[in-house]
Each structure stands twice: as C-alpha cells, then as structure tokens.
Amino acid sequence: MSSAARVHFPSGSTFHTDLKSRVQAYFDSTGREPHGGWAIRVKTAILAAWLMGSYALALFADVGPVLTGLLTVSIGLAMAGIGFSVMHDANHGSYAKSPRLNRLMGFSIDVLGASSHVWRQKHNILHHTYTNIAGLDTDLEASSMLRLAPSQEQRRFHRFQHLYIWILYAVFPLKWWFLDDSRELASGRIASHSFPPARGWALASALGGKVLFVTWAFVVPLLLHPTWKLLPLWLLGVGTLGVVTSVVFQLAHCVSLAQFPEANAGGQMQAGWAEHQVATTVDFARRSRLLSWYLGGLNFQIEHHLFPRICHVHYPAVSAIVQKTCGDYGVVYSAEPTLWSALASNLRWLRQMGRGPALRLQR
C-alpha cells in the first residue's frame, strides 16, 4: 500500500482553478462571508438545548421506561447533530472567522467523547486529502470485518457484512472513545501514519475532554440511578449515535456511484485533486431542507470535500455552481435524489464488495 507521502495528484487543473474563482465570485457578489455567521450560532443553541433538555429530562423526570428510552434516543440524535453541524465545521475552521471560536466549538467533540486532536489528523488530513484511496483514507480502514473498497482483501465472512455492519455501527463509538483515541494519542500513530503527538495544551484538552465526557455520560447517571437500569439505556444511546453517524458518513463515499481510484506504481494519481474529490463523493437528498439542516451539509459532501473551509450553511447555493462547472468541464457529478435511494445504493455496494469481483473498472 502506498504511504501518504508517496501519493501525488497532478497539479494545474483548470477545472479546479475555474471552480474556485466561480465560488469566490458568488461570495463577492452576494457580500456573504464563507463562515457560518449567525445561522450556525442559532443552530448551535438549538442543538445544545436539544441535548441538554433530553439529558435533564432522562435523568431527573420520572417518566417511565418507554419515554426514558425515547429521551435516550433523542440524546443520541442530538449528539450526532452537534457532531454534524458544529464540531465538523469548527474543526475544519469554517464555523467562524475567529480561530479561537473554531477551536472552542471544535472542543465539542471532546465533550462528546472523542479527541478533536485525533479527529483533525484522521478526518481533515487523511480522509479529506486521500478520499476513497484504500490504505490512506482511514474511513475505509474502520475494521477488518468490513470490505469497503475494491482493492481490499475479500474474505468469506464479508458476504454477510451488509447484515452485521449494523452491530459494528452500534458499538463503534465505544471503540472510538476508549480504544482508538487512547491508542492513537499514546502512540502518535493512526494505522501506519504518524502525526504530531498531542503535547501541552492539546494533551490537556484531550484528557480534560475525556474526563468531562465520562463524568456527564457515566458518573452522574450512576450517582442517580441503578446500574441495571442504565445499561440498556447506554446501549440504546450509543447505538443510536453510532448507527446515525456511521450511515451518514458511508452514504457519501461507500455507494455504487462513488469511485475508488488508486495511485500507479510511482504514487501518481490519474486525476487532479479536485476531480478526484468529485469522483469519490456523492451527494444525496439535496432538496430536503430538514435533512440538510440536521446533517450539517453532509448530504452536500461534494461541495464539502471541495471547499471544507466554507461553512455548510452555504452548500445549497455553492452546489449549483459546482454542478454547473462540472458540466462545463465534463466532470461527472453524482447525487442520489433521496436518503432512501442513497441507503439502497450503500447496501448494494456493501453486498457487491462482500461477494463481488475484487476489482472494478474506473469510469
């Protein structure tokens, strides 16, 4: 497998240059700023109130097991919503103009259990630069139980992956919070990739975030309720969070319309970086205002991958420019019309990878 340092994209893409100028012209002509502005601050307040309200009611209101279960699902959905709409933009630097505010809001992922320091290495660098390149994009390497890319080794049990993947989704936050983060923070390595170790403030905030998270999610409930009552609720909350976040990230890249290009023996990719991002990413349900709000623009992932430093509140407008520019340059732009068609495409891809041919032709 190629290492990140040896993989290169051809430079000088006129498509990318023209696309950037057209998007810049949009911001110049409308007078808008590429960060989130008041819209994302209002959204943050709504999501925070949703999470805190659900948490307080689940802990302190004696509403019976069914309603407490629904409140726990609500906590999982609110946590995922903050991940999609606040921490994701903030850790890309697109939440606000101020780097300090971005860093502060980026810390929300630490409060919700995972290290922002590790996330920025994994997501901003490895996933965003080397999207859908097996061995480099860590999203494809989540588990050896899964075969998500054509060049990954096919094993007999993969033929059932579209069935057992739901269990992996449901428990993956636990693995992420307590195993992966600890190992990666301690070793300074994510799989075979090394990254700057967390030291000083970065290490203190990573550890402080874990303490905060364990306190609100586990210690406080244990002080108020018996363990036997909490265990099924924790599983329900973690399962909701895990399934929702995993599915949303899968729908953009692990679907029939997405490509999985590979570097040649010299580490050279065939397409330019921007063309690569469009080829490996698929939008979905772009007309759904409710989904677009909740998913923080993760249904506009082509736009996000091309412009990660533009806040998601602008993606519906930017998507029209991206789609038109792709048309002008003959770059294939892929979008599933609905959430359900995207889910069906993801399941088709998982089944194909589980039992299909080892390699797939590039378009």
Ligand SMILES: [Zn+2]
């Ligand atoms: Zn991102």
